Amino acid sequence: MAETNRRPLVRKTPRGWFFQNSSSRRYLLRELTALPMAAFAIHLLCGLVALSRGPEVWAAWLAYSRHPLVLAATAIALAATILHAVTWFSLSAAVVKVAPKPVIVGLQVTFALVALGAAVTWLAVMG
Amino acid sequence: MSACTGCADRTPPPTNLGKATLRVFRYRPGGLVNGWHDTFEVPYGTNTSVIDALQWIKEHLDPTLAFRASCRMGICGSCGLMIEGRPRLACETFVRTLGSQATIEPLANFAVERDLVVDKQPFLDALRSVRPWVVGDDGTRAAEPGQPAEPAQSVEPGRQTPPQLMKYQDFAQCINCLLCYAACPQAGFERGFLGPAATATAMRYNRDSRDHGAGKRLEVLDTDEGIWPCTFVGACSQVCPKGVDPAAAIQMAKLIAAGRWAKDMVSHG
Ligand code: SF4
Ligand code: FES
Numbered sequence: 441m442a443e444t445n446r447r448p449l450v451r452k453t454p455r456g457w458f459f460q461n462s463s464s465r466r467y468l469l470r471e472l473t474a475l476p477m478a479a480f481a482i483h484l485l486c487g488l489v490a491l492s493r494g495p496e497v498w499a500a501w502l503a504y505s506r507h508p509l510v511l512a513a514t515a516i517a518l519a520a521t522i523l524h525a526v527t528w529f530s531l532s533a534a535v536v537k538v539a540p541k542p543v544i545v546g547l548q549v550t551f552a553l554v555a556l557g558a559a560v561t562w563l564a565v566m567g
Numbered sequence: 568m569s570a571c572t573g574c575a576d577r578t579p580p581p582t583n584l585g586k587a588t589l590r591v592f593r594y595r596p597g598g599l600v601n602g603w604h605d606t607f608e609v610p611y612g613t614n615t616s617v618i619d620a621l622q623w624i625k626e627h628l629d630p631t632l633a634f635r636a637s638c639r640m641g642i643c644g645s646c647g648l649m650i651e652g653r654p655r656l657a658c659e660t661f662v663r664t665l666g667s668q669a670t671i672e673p674l675a676n677f678a679v680e681r682d683l684v685v686d687k688q689p690f691l692d693a694l695r696s697v698r699p700w701v702v703g704d705d706g707t708r709a710a711e712p713g714q715p716a717e718p719a720q721s722v723e724p725g726r727q728t729p730p731q732l733m734k735y736q737d738f739a740q741c742i743n744c745l746l747c748y749a750a751c752p753q754a755g756f757e758r759g760f761l762g763p764a765a766t767a768t769a770m771r772y773n774r775d776s777r778d779h780g781a782g783k784r785l786e787v788l789d790t791d792e793g794i795w796p797c798t799f800v801g802a803c804s805q806v807c808p809k810g811v812d813p814a815a816a817i818q819m820a821k822l823i824a825a826g827r828w829a830k831d832m833v834s835h836g
Contacts, residue, residue: 447596448678448686453755461652464752467800531801531814 470527473520480517480558483510505565514565518558525551581612587662589620591632592672594679602679604670605629609662617657617671618646621683633682641808644742647674647749648683654749654806674749676758690745693761696787697769701725702780725777738771738816740809747803747813759792763803763813766794770816773823789824797821 454460458468483505490501504510528551586608594602607628609620618636625632637643639658646657649672651665662669677685747763748754754762769788773781788794797817804814 445596446680448680449594449602450678451601451675453676453752457752457755463750463802463805464800467752467802471798528799531799531804 470524473524476517476520514562518562521555521558525555581614583612584663587611588668590670593682611662615662617650617660620662633684635684644744647744647746649675654746656808674745676748676754693765697765697784698780699768701775701778704779727776731776735771735774738767738811741767741811742809746806750802750806752800753796757796760796761793766820767811767813767816770819788820794820
């Protein structure tokens with residue numbers, strides 16, 4: 441290979457890249473919604489286990505779910521789910537144009553079910 | 568002064584708006600290791616683009632300033648720069664729309680050769696790897712990357728209906744300006760990532776009714792450095808000056824790859 445004076449400068453992505461502009465901040469927020477959603481999923485799973493262990497354990501889980509802090513966490517999870525669904529769909533509006541219809545409908549139904557599930561649980565526990 | 572009533576609805580002549588300050592990134596092989604910024608004062612008017620301003624600097628203040636530009640009308644794709652931290656075409660960005668001290672830097676996620684000039688080779692390699700041409704059914708045009716395509720045996724014209732054209736027309740608008748790569752955080756972390764524009768071009772040919780190369784392209788797309796580093800940030804489509812929507816192309820390719828995987832599972836399972 442011929443001699444070269446090239447010294448291409450490779451720049452590293454700065455650590456705080458996701459704070460640099462509004463679009464990456466929004467992306468960060470969308471990714472962070474996974475945390476409350478995961479916490480809520482674990483909480484629901486515990487509920488299922490409690491249900492299988494008998495009425496007392498179930499009642500205890502219900503009481504635990506009514507704790508103001510847990511209620512607040514559930515509300516956050518619901519908000520996160522809605523935020524995720526809305527931002528995801530605004531992004532994927534164009535994919536609708538190119539993806540097969542059944543896939544899109546399937547995804548929409550899945551998201552709707554997850555959001556509905558969170559809402560129903562929240563209301564049930566509140567009530 | 569004579570008033571021309573017929574000209575009333577025409578664009579007014581450019582007005583001088585004063586001076587703007589540009590902070591321009593500089594880099595020399597063998598110079599300061601990480602480059603530096605120079606500040607220039609440039610006169611500008613209503614119609615001064617960032618390319619005009621850089622050209623003015625080159626002609627009046629510093630002839631050593633290096634940058635790329637050609638068409639100056641948003642079609643050649645050579646003038647992509649980070650303008651105030653955002654990837655934009657310098658010929659389509661007017662100085663009057665910038666802040667009082669605008670920073671101009673080379674496209675992010677590419678190595679800098681000199682000043683505002685980046686090394687586009689990784690993208691050109693990625694583009695070539697997806698066979699950016701119509702692969703014929705007789706395979707004769709299916710030249711390997713880097714080899715000249717053989718002339719097709721058939722002399723039939725490749726006819727296409729308007730709906731068939733519409734299936735890929737958006738993806739065919741790409742001007743290889745690489746703004747999408749500069750916007751993509753994954754392109755920064757995974758330097759081998761095939762990336763938005765190359766995938767959009769792959770899908771442009773996959774969706775072409777005359778093409779028979781989708782299978783070969785999927786081998787390139789469906790890899791750890793193909794479409795899968797994409798986490799659907801969506802920034803590529805937001806910055807694209809041509810409305811290509813490369814993010815949609817990548818998600819589409821993911822669906823196809825996942826579909827093939829599911830099919831393989833069923834047929835082997
Ligand atoms: S997809 Fe858009 S942003 Fe990316 S290279 Fe093509 S024209 Fe430029
Ligand atoms: S100079 Fe051609 S796109 Fe800007």
